[in-house]
Amino acid sequence: MINIHNLCQLQGRLVADPELRTTASGIEVASFCIAIDRGYAKEGEEKQTDFINCTAWRKTGVFVNTYFKKGKEIKVLGSLQSRKYEDKEGKQRTAYEILCEQVAFVGSKNAGENDSSAPSAGAPAASPSLDVAADDDDFPF
Numbered sequence: 061m062i063n064i065h066n067l068c069q070l071q072g073r074l075v076a077d078p079e080l081r082t083t084a085s086g087i088e089v090a091s092f093c094i095a096i097d098r099g100y101a102k103e104g105e106e107k108q109t110d111f112i113n114c115t116a117w118r119k120t121g122v123f124v125n126t127y128f129k130k131g132k133e134i135k136v137l138g139s140l141q142s143r144k145y146e147d148k149e150g151k152q153r154t155a156y157e158i159l160c161e162q163v164a165f166v167g168s169k170n171a172g173e174n175d176s177s178a179p180s181a182g183a184p185a186a187s188p189s190l191d192v193a194a195d196d197d198d199f200p201f
Contacts, residue, residue, distance in 0.1 A: 063139050066139040066140055067137070067138075067139065068136075068137070068138055068139060068140050068158055069135070069136070069137045070094065070096060070112060070135070070136050070158065071096070071133065071134070071135045071136075071166055072094035072095050072096035072097075072112065072133070072134065073094060073095050073131055073132065073133050073134070074092055074093070074094055074095075074128055074129065074130050074131060074132050074134060075092075075093040075094065075095050075111060075130065076092070076093065076130050077092075077128075077129050077130050078090045078091065078092040078116075078121075078124045078125045078128055079091045079092070079125075080121060080122065080124075080125035087117065087118060088117070088118055088119075088121045088122050088125075089115060089116070089117050089118075089121050090115070090116045090117075090120075090121030090122070090124045090125045091113070091114070091115055092113075092114050092116075092124060092128070093111050093112065093113050093114065094111070094112050094114060094134060094136070095109050095110070095111055095112075096109065096110045096111075096112060097109050098110065112157075112158060113155070113156070113157040113158070114136055114138070114157060114158045114159075114160050115157055115158070115159055115160065116136075116160040116163060117159075120160055120161070120162070120163060123163065124160075124163055127165075128163075133165075133166040133167045134163060134164070134165070134166060135163065135164045135165075135166050136158055136160045136162070136163050137160070137161055137162040137163075137164075138158045138159045138160040138161045138162070139158070139159050139161070140156060140157075140158060140159075141156070141157055141158075141159050142154055142155065142156050143155050143157075
């Protein structure tokens with residue numbers, strides 16, 4: 061279930077192919093990083109890019125690993141998480157990542173080598189992707 065108090069929706073391109081691994085208890089988890097260009101740049105400077113680490117568990121992770129490759133555009137919906145760790149020099153560090161609840165294709169079918177007609181993962185059955193189109197008849201009022 062998505063935490064509405066900590067909700068992130070990001071769209072970017074995969075920096076590398078996702079890495080799928082299986083935990084000791086047999087649960088699949090995919091790790092990947094997406095590059096997101098900032099919408100502005102100071103005059104005379106290049107646009108900056110943010111690199112956001114993402115994690116997708118179980119079926120969503122398998123879906124990402126199956127259908128997404130380096131350079132493919134992706135939309136993720138999930139929550140921001142932080143964790144503290146100690147680096148090799150003994151300094152305390154904080155890492156941030158998006159825990160993906162839903163992922164979806166972005167762009168046209170011809171924009172990449174993957175088939176964008178494949179289903180999205182992590183979404184409820186009634187809403188298979190992050191993009192929602194509703195008719196007035198869909199509302200109860």
